[in-house]
Amino acid sequence: MAVRPRVGQGGHVTALSTTTPPRLAPLYAAGFVTAFGANGIAAAVGGxxxxxxxTLAWLGLFLALYDVAELVLKPVFGxxxxxxxxxxxxxxxxxxxxxxxxxxxxxxxxxxxGLARLLQGAGxxxxSPASSAAVARLVPAQRRGTYFGRYGSWKGLGYAGGPVIGALVVQFGSTQWLFGILVVMALVTAVAVFVAVEPIVPLPRQRATLAVMVRAATDRQFLIPVVVLAVGSAAIGALTGMLPALGTDVGIPLLVSTLAVAVLAVTSSLVQPVAGRLHDAGRLGTGVAGVAGTAAVAAAFLVVAVAPSAVAVFIAALLAGAGVATLTPVAFAHLAGTTPPDRLGRTMGSAELGRETGDAVGPLVVGGVGSAIGLPFGFAAFAVVALVGTLVASRLPSETAPQQDA
Known part of the structure; x- marks a missing residue:
């Protein structure tokens, strides 16, 4: 029987107990539910x-409500x-x-x-950030990359499968059926978390002044990985919405460009666990992962900007998917390793806020520049943004620094 530290007071783990490895499947399921709910409902209602x-105006508001709730509430619940x-x-x-x-x-x-969508976002x-904090608290420090890779992989599957499964449910049933499936998924996952995930004792917290909070939010150990995560999220958001639009402009069938978006999500899901394991094994440093990931994202957008075609959109999907998958678990592992355990929830919530911001900014950059001077130029503009992210990522340490108390 495996011996594993038991979660308790004073840090990530305390006294040893003869238990099996952490039961994280319900946490992976929670990640899947949030991603599936976000994309599945959006695609179904959009269609x-x-x-x-x-109306189109109400549709735009409906789609935004989920993200608005997350932007406001994730740091609070973290x-x-x-x-x-x-x-x-x-x-x-x-x-x-x-x-x-x-x-x-x-x-x-x-x-x-609209009320349903807003409350889904609130839930x-x-x-979402609490699950990330739980992963960080429950797993050994030297295996954070592996477990964050698995967690991100399941979220990626939700993002990829949501639109496809949602469309099938609506095709053979209705949007109400899809909402009903989400009711069952969420309740089953809630029961699984309550039964299978061990309680995690809250840690004693030092009172944080406004100055301490500002210093923590602007510390490079927090800010740089969050910027890197935001670049990855922005890339996913921009490609998901803009690849089909580009396909329409250059005569690529909608089915082909939509399939490229699915390839993007699946590639990210498959590569994240691998990147996490390589990081834990010491073969993929934090800085290398950040630079390589953002550089791959920049290359993906440049390919589409220079030679927009069916082949290019699939190359871009593969490059961006691999790039985002490389930087994401390593950046989260870095955040978990440099954050005092009693502040993991707040850090993960703030990091998710950064990702949500990126998710909104990416389509705005591509769409704004694209509407002014042409969509390929919009993709080129975001490539420049991603290259700036590469410069920022170069300031990441090659290895995760020890956690700070500030």
């Missing part, structure tokens, strides 16, 4: 918005998970997500659909 009584422990925040968030999805089952019209804002 059926007229039948659901949504800090709450530090105070009361991640598990109750995860379970509570999943229950709110299920209740919100239930509104979508029975509610009709713009108001009820995800709770269990």
């Amino acid at each position: 059926e918005h007229l039948e659901l009584g949504l 800090a709450l998970s530090d105070r009361i422990g991640p598990r109750p925040v995860i379970v509570g968030g999943l229950i709110v997500f299920a209740a919100a999805s239930l509104i979508g089952v029975f509610g009709t019209g713009p108001f009820w659909l 995800a804002s709770a269990f």
Whole structure:
């Protein structure tokens, strides 16, 4: 029987106990639920918005509500998970997500659909950063890259499978069916987290002044990996929305460009666990992962900008997927390794806020420049942004620095 440290007071782990390795499958499921819910509902409602009584303006508001809730609430719930422990925040968030999805089952019209989407985002804002904090607290320090890679892989599968499965459910059923499936998924995951994930004792916290919080938020050990994560998230957001638009402009069939988006998500899911293991084995340093990942993203956007074609969009999808998968688990492992354990929730929530910001900025850069002087120039403009991210990533240490108390 394996011997593993038991989570408790004073750090990530304390006294030894003869238990099996950490049961993280429910946490992976929580990551899948938030990604599947975000993309699956967005794609389904986008395709059926007229039948659901949504104008284009209402559709835009509907799609934004999930992200707005996450932008506002993720740091709040991350800090709450530090105070009361991640598990109750995860379970509570999943229950709110299920209740919100239930509104979508029975509610009709713009108001009820918008309320369902807003509350789904609020629920995800709770269990997403808390799940990341739980992963960081439950696993051995030397294996954080591996486990964050697995966690990110399951989220990637949710992002990739959400639109496809959502479209199939709507095709053979209805949008209400899809909301119903999310109710079941969230409740089952909540029960699994409550039963299988061991309680994580909240750690004693030092009172943080505003000056301490500002210093922590601007410390390079936090700020640089968050910028790197934001570049990756921005790339995913831009390619997901803009590759089909580019395909329409240059005569690529919609099915082909949509398939390229799926290749992007699947590539990211497959590569993340590998990158995490290489990092844990000492073969992929933090700085190298950040530089290589952002450089691959820049190359992906340059390929599409210089030679927009069906071949180019698939090359871009592979490059960006591999790049984002390389930087993501390593950046999260770095954040977990440089954050005092009693502040992991707040750090993960703030890091997720950075990713959400990137997710919004990426499409704005490509779409804004593209609408002014042409979509290929929009992709070129984001390549420049990604190269700036590469310069920032070059300031990351080759190895994870010890955690700071500030």
